Amino acid sequence: MVRGRVSRLAVSDVRFPTSLGGHGSDAMHTDPDYSAAYVVIETDADDGLKGYGITFTLGKGTEVVVCAVNALAHHVLNKDLRDIVGDFRGFYRQLTSDGQLRWIGPEKGVVHLATAAVLNAVWDLWAKQEGKPLWKLLVDMDPRTLVSCIDFRYITDVLTEEDAYEILQKAQVGKKEREEHMLTRGYPAYTTSCAWLGYSDDTLKQLCKEALRDGWTRFKVKVGADVQDDVRRCRLIRDMIGPDKTLMMDANQRWDVPEAVEWMSKLAEFKPLWIEEPTSPDDILGHAAISKALVPLGIGVATGEQCHNRVIFKQLLQANALQFLQIDSCRLGSVNENLSVLLMAKKFEIPVCPHAGGVGLCELVQHLIIFDYISVSASLENRMCEYVDHLHEHFKYPVRIRQASYMPPMDAGYSTEMKEESVKKHQYPDGEVWKKLLAAQKN
């Protein structure tokens, strides 16, 4: 039973100095410090449960998101949790329609990242109060309640509430078997950990060797800064993994449209399944043009980790601009908006292959994709979820990978809670880790 009035909301700026090792580096983000605006909400209920929410950021951006969370806090404070989840669509709309804050969005950028952090905390608390992992809360929810969490504004030309309900109703068939499948086999994953752009060839080789030994069969390599370098690195990785394993490439928005097509024709010999974020995430028609041009080369286009909201996804789908759709648990407005995108992808029969990695993104998005398989898509064809092997040790309920698959989390909540000690040490700028690093920089 949902209970309690929200009595406190706290937000911290938590950063990990990943840039020191080149972890997470790509053609556009050469020095990422994986970070999170970390939200904790408490209620006056006497169960002692708290909701934890994050949104993923890269170092400096975190302080701006923290400000935006504080600006949104009054929408949550003193609210009864029953009223929030009892009209979740209304609450989502209240947060995203704040008459003053929406001017610096709407439903995009910093203010939307902050919305995600707050709502992720609410979903975590709801799942905890129900005593279920979030994926199971969603799987067990009746379709009418599920659709009542979604704001359909701006997408009814593609997906109405009735369409969504029908999709969910249809997928009731075989749900039990699919849940069993997840519990025994898990959700297939791919790894991005071997080939960040800042890694040397030796590191790349060593990490590839270890990943193959651990049973990974799908790999992603960063490209886009220098074509000769890309050819060398892609050859190296293809030689290591052999012709039959799956390879994806990620340019992180580096190219213009014609440049993307030309560049990818030079990398086609390495047989990538997809090129991810070839150009600006806002360029829907550009993605469509690249998709069309790459069909003869057998390369798909993947995008989504920087798609602002459901409207951009709607148009990407309408324009045949992507072959793989990458939801992100923190970029979109939490579970609520992700549900609408999963349902639109189902309607267009486009496979969802979520963006993960970062700090905590694997922990969160596994819930959404496991739910998607059981209750929406009912398919594993051409589908896999990203995995990155960083920073899991800071989470109270870290992901469990077995045979290159995500095993469903079993603890109640959204797996968002970080270890208290980790948060304390990595707070910026006063945590122990940053005090030392900043002092060293001064000397």
Ligand SMILES: C[C@H](O)[C@@H](O)CC(=O)C(=O)O
């Ligand atoms: C800056 C991030 O590490 C980014 O490179 C992640 C990404 O594109 C991915 O995981 O995909």
Ligand SMILES: [Mg+2]
């Ligand atoms: Mg990417």
